[in-house]
Amino acid sequence: MKNEIIPYILANYPDLQTTKELLIHCHKLGIKYVELGIPFSDPSADGPVIQNAATKACINFNFDNLLAILLDLKKQNINLEITIMTYANPLYIYGISNFYTNFSSANVKGLLVPDIPFEERKVLTRKNHSIKNVWMISDNLPSASLKKIVSNSNFYLYLVAYLGTTGKNIQQSDSLKSTIAQVKKIKDIPVAIGFGIKDKNDVTNILNIADGAIIGTSLIIELDKSLNSAKEFLNNIIL
Amino acid sequence: MVYKKNYYGAYGGQFLSQSLMPALDELKSAFDLFKKNKQYLAEYKDLLNNYVGRPSPLYFARNLSKKLDQQIFLKREDLNHTGSHKINNTLGQIILAKSMGKTRIIAETGAGQHGVATATAAALMNMECVVYMGEEDTQRQQPNVQRMKLLGAKVVPVTTGCKTLKEAVTETFKDWLANQKDTYYLLGSAMGPAPYPEIVKYFQRIIGQEARKQCKKLTGQLPDYVIACVGGGSNAIGIFAPFTQDKTVHLIGVEAGGHSSSYGKHCATLSLGKPGIFQGSYSYLLSTETGQISPTHSISAGLDYPGVGPEHSYLKDSKRAQYVAVSDDEALAAFHTLSKEEGILPALESSHALAYTFKLAATVKKNSIIIVNLSGRGDKDLGIVN
Structure with a gap:
């Protein structure tokens, strides 16, 4: 991973067809990595924009319908590297082994769970699967x-730009640079930054x-206007 | 000891954002030091005796006992300063917060009892205080909102989701995440990530320690039953903890059965839920088949919560404690019964424990010794009861 824009797409918002179209659009734009969010009723790491969207999207969401879409995209040779972002409980209830088995065959490469810290990694540990923890x-x-x-x-590390929830204003800080330097000293591994990245300038x-x-909240604000607006927003950022 | 590396058996843990792990580590170290510090412990004890008014009486409910043909004792936490058991915990934690050099206190509240107790402790220690409360709860527990404001706290109504306790907890965690440097999260129940369940139990076990001694003194023996209501579970763990080694003592937690056992109509987490991960710990939880957190209902704002403290999950699975549920109507009837029979207005939360006691009394051997934790007083509930 180098110089990559990673859109955060909230699955099933406002419906799975939109999610699918957005993923296809990302592929068309040459985007390689996508963070695909599973909607949750009580998202503790998210600010009001994603929280409101998730509250609506979680109502009729289920993992298997999403899986069907991802498998279909794979069939069409749309090979994005997808990281699934989900809060712990929907994943736990779906079944962690189930998740690894089913989603590794659908171009899912990474799993990010904001309320499972490294200290509790045991919960996520299963043998024989190709999905990596972010x-x-x-x-x-x-x-x-x-x-x-x-x-x-x-795989890569997700560095949060500030302490707080998604969708606030990012401040370019020396401490981000120094954290990245610290990481690279330990291991040569990509670092992606998320939270508060709003526009092309950021x-x-x-x-x-x-x-x-990683850019999420702004994309949802655009999506609230229309799917085209969201596509347009991605075009402007990429091109 | 059942407690090992943040877990009670399979339950517990620290399921929160990685960015809060340093804050939890800092809290754990400070709590370990607190427990060994004679000066802090003396200050806490002094406040319990002279500010709260401890020990709280174990009152032999003479009319109820006669009526039910049992020996019913009420542990009178309702007589504490601020009107509930919550003050035991907030005074302890505020000394802990001070020992850590924190200057700002944040808390969640459901019924407002923990919010009032936190605002009180913060006023006493001259600290800034912000309380998050679901908007629905601010309406149904209006007197407590006024009390918190008079005590100098800022009350933030939470308008997301069901607008009750779980949303208030989420918002408090968000505040803490952003402000962990100078801010102490004073959690009110024996739930959340480690070390909170241990901290809250440590400060609430005074209820059970006193009750055990008082019961022996009054009756010459241990009780047959100890009964407490369970939302997050702080008053229950407080009265249960000193009895867990007394194998003859039955421990019974009473949850809010609400309107019915169907989806969204109750908050009987241990009775009707299954294990899941939410708000810091692995514990029993009310969630849907796709893992979304269920909406809940209870007439009592303090029990209106889809989760429960992890030690209660352990006590349930190990069968050391039994958990049951009573309905809104049964709790309401118990409220009226206690008011008329004994001249005591119980909180609607505690009324759940009373309601089950009345049911139990009809089925067990006569003259059993039954202690009910009267965790709070009912003045705050007059708007609902009328």
Whole structure:
């Protein structure tokens, strides 16, 4: 991963057909990595925009309908590298082994669970599957924790831009740079930054210091206007 | 000891954002030091005796006992300063917060009892205080909102989701995530991520320690039954903890059965839920078949919560405690019965424990010794009861 824009797409918002079209559009734009969010009734890491969207999207969501769409995209040779972002309970209830078995055959490469910290990784551990854990890190972690997390990662790391929930304003800070430097010293692994990245300008700034920039809240605000508006927004950021 | 590395058997853990792990570590270290610090412990004890008014009486309910042909004792936590058991925990935790150099206190509240107890402790210690409360709860527990404001706290109504306790908890965690440097999250129930369930139990076990001694003194023996209501489970764990080794003592937790056992109409987590991961711990939970958190209902705002403290899940599975549910109507009837029979207005939360006691009394051997934890007083509920 290098210089990558990673859209965060909330599954089933407002419906799965829209999710599918957005994924296809990402592919057309040459986007390689996507973070696909599973809607949850009580999203503790999200600000009001994603929270409101998730509250609606979670009502008739189920993993198997999403899986069908991902398998269909794969059939059409739309091979995005997808990281599923889900809160712990929907994943736990679906079954973690189930998840790994079913979703690894659908281009899902990563799993990110914001309410399962590295300390509780046992819950996610299963043998024989190809999906990798993406851990979230932040600039307040003690260096011993950071070292453990980084050495045990083998896909990419998700660095939160600030302490708080999604959708606030990002401030370019030296501490982000120094956290990335610390990570790279431990292991040569990509670092993507998320939270508060709103527009092309933010993306450019972030890609100066990190390997990936995750953009979520702004995309949902555009999607609230229309699907075309969301597509347009992605076009402008990419091109 | 059942408690090992943040878990009670299979239940517990620290299921929160990675960014909050340093704050939980800091809290755990401070709590370990607190327990060894004679000065803090003396300050806590002094406040319990002279500010709260402990020990709270174990009252032999003479009219009820006669009527039910049982020996009914009420542990009078309703007589504490601020009107419930919540103050035991908030005073302990606020000394802990001070020992950590924190200057800002945040808390969630359902019925407002924990919010009032937190605002009280913060006023006493001259600290800034923000309380998150579901908007629906701010309406149905209006007197407590006024009390918190008079005590100098800022009350933030939470308008997301069901607008009750679970949303208030989520918002408090979000605040803590962003402000962990100077802010202490004073959690009110024996739930959430480790070490909170241990901290809350540590400060609430005074209820059971006193009750055990008082019962022995009054009757010459241990009780046959100890009964408490369970929402998150702080008053229950507080009165259960000192009895868990007394194998002859039956421990019974009473949940809110609401209108009925169908989806969204109750909050009987242990009776009707199954294990899941939510708000910091692995514990019994009310969630849908796709893992979304269920809406809940109870006439009592303090029990209106889809989760439960992890130690209760352990006590249930290990069969050391039994958990049952009573309906809104049964709790309401018990409220009126206690008011008329004994001249005590119980909180609607505690009325659930009373309601089950009345049912139990008809089925067990006569003259059994039954302790009911009267966790709070009912003045706050007059708007609902009328």
